[in-house]
Amino acid sequence: MSTSNTTAPSTPEIGQPSATAAAPTTWRPTTPAEERPARHDLLSKEQVGFWEAAEPLWLNEQRRDGAPAEIDALLAMLEVPPEAAVLDLCCGPGRHTIELARRGYRMTGLDMTRTYLETADEAATAEGFDVEFIEGDMRLFERPAAFDLVLNLGRSFGYFSDPEDDVGVVRSAYSSLRPGGAFVVETIGKEALIRSFRARSWREHQGRFYLFELTPNRNWSWIVDRTIVFDADGGQTEFLFSYRPYAASELVSLFEAAGFVDVQAYGDFDGTPYSFTSKKLVVVGRKGGAD
Numbered sequence: 001m002s003t004s005n006t007t008a009p010s011t012p013e014i015g016q017p018s019a020t021a022a023a024p025t026t027w028r029p030t031t032p033a034e035e036r037p038a039r040h041d042l043l044s045k046e047q048v049g050f051w052e053a054a055e056p057l058w059l060n061e062q063r064r065d066g067a068p069a070e071i072d073a074l075l076a077m078l079e080v081p082p083e084a085a086v087l088d089l090c091c092g093p094g095r096h097t098i099e100l101a102r103r104g105y106r107m108t109g110l111d112m113t114r115t116y117l118e119t120a121d122e123a124a125t126a127e128g129f130d131v132e133f134i135e136g137d138m139r140l141f142e143r144p145a146a147f148d149l150v151l152n153l154g155r156s157f158g159y160f161s162d163p164e165d166d167v168g169v170v171r172s173a174y175s176s177l178r179p180g181g182a183f184v185v186e187t188i189g190k191e192a193l194i195r196s197f198r199a200r201s202w203r204e205h206q207g208r209f210y211l212f213e214l215t216p217n218r219n220w221s222w223i224v225d226r227t228i229v230f231d232a233d234g235g236q237t238e239f240l241f242s243y244r245p246y247a248a249s250e251l252v253s254l255f256e257a258a259g260f261v262d263v264q265a266y267g268d269f270d271g272t273p274y275s276f277t278s279k280k281l282v283v284v285g286r287k288g289g290a291d
């Protein structure tokens, strides 16, 4: 995803650069700021700042409160063994990470946004969970055969200007899984996106007005998403980011090309068939080779 939050006129396509930098670092909240290692070499301050500022745009109450039911449905569909090791890739403030820790899974959460990790870590500590949080870029994280389940939830996929980076994320997830483990991506499907597409729309929420503008580029393979937020006092902030929407068949192919087997596309976490009216596209693939 290319990101910025600025009041200046928008520049249409600023992609995250390709993944070639050093490995991510484990985040330790007790380390003084001046002693902390560089958090990531790939991401600009603007890109990190975008997610800090954009939380009210994507994390509404409905999403926050919906996490337990999502995890219930997902676990029922996947039959995850007790005490499995689970990686929440792009965990954000940890709404799914904490929910899975409550059910006894050994959790690792990775995200590039430090303030989200701090929130997630506080929530985990408050409940007495020992969760590993890693500050890093999803393109650079790989821990061979370490996890039984890798999750990428809440529309955290397709952010990179170079499609090879998306391929790399799926390959890394494959490498990080044990044989028989599953990888799950939850996003919005291109079919549903196009069906409900509105180039411009607006809504009001808690005294703020939001104007949304979507621009399809590169033959509908790259969406530039611009949001302008108007505060009650006249203040105005613009958020600009871009992403690659995937049709169900495209995401399934990406999984298969990385080596996943039994790859299925669903319309929700409970295994509902995917259709052009589905609010979600949930793709699940297995790493073969289990006994």
Ligand SMILES: C[S@@+](CC[C@H](N)C(=O)[O-])C[C@H]1O[C@@H](n2cnc3c(N)ncnc32)[C@H](O)[C@@H]1O
Pocket (backbone or CB within 6 Å): 001, 051, 058, 089, 090, 091, 092, 093, 094, 095, 096, 110, 111, 112, 113, 116, 136, 137, 138, 139, 152, 153, 154, 155, 156, 159
């Ligand atoms: C829409 S939020 C979803 C968060 C979480 N999965 C959830 O559903 O609540 C997307 C998340 O992806 C993270 N993110 C974006 N680009 C990333 C990258 N290259 N590497 C790691 N995390 C990234 C952001 O910091 C943000 O927390």
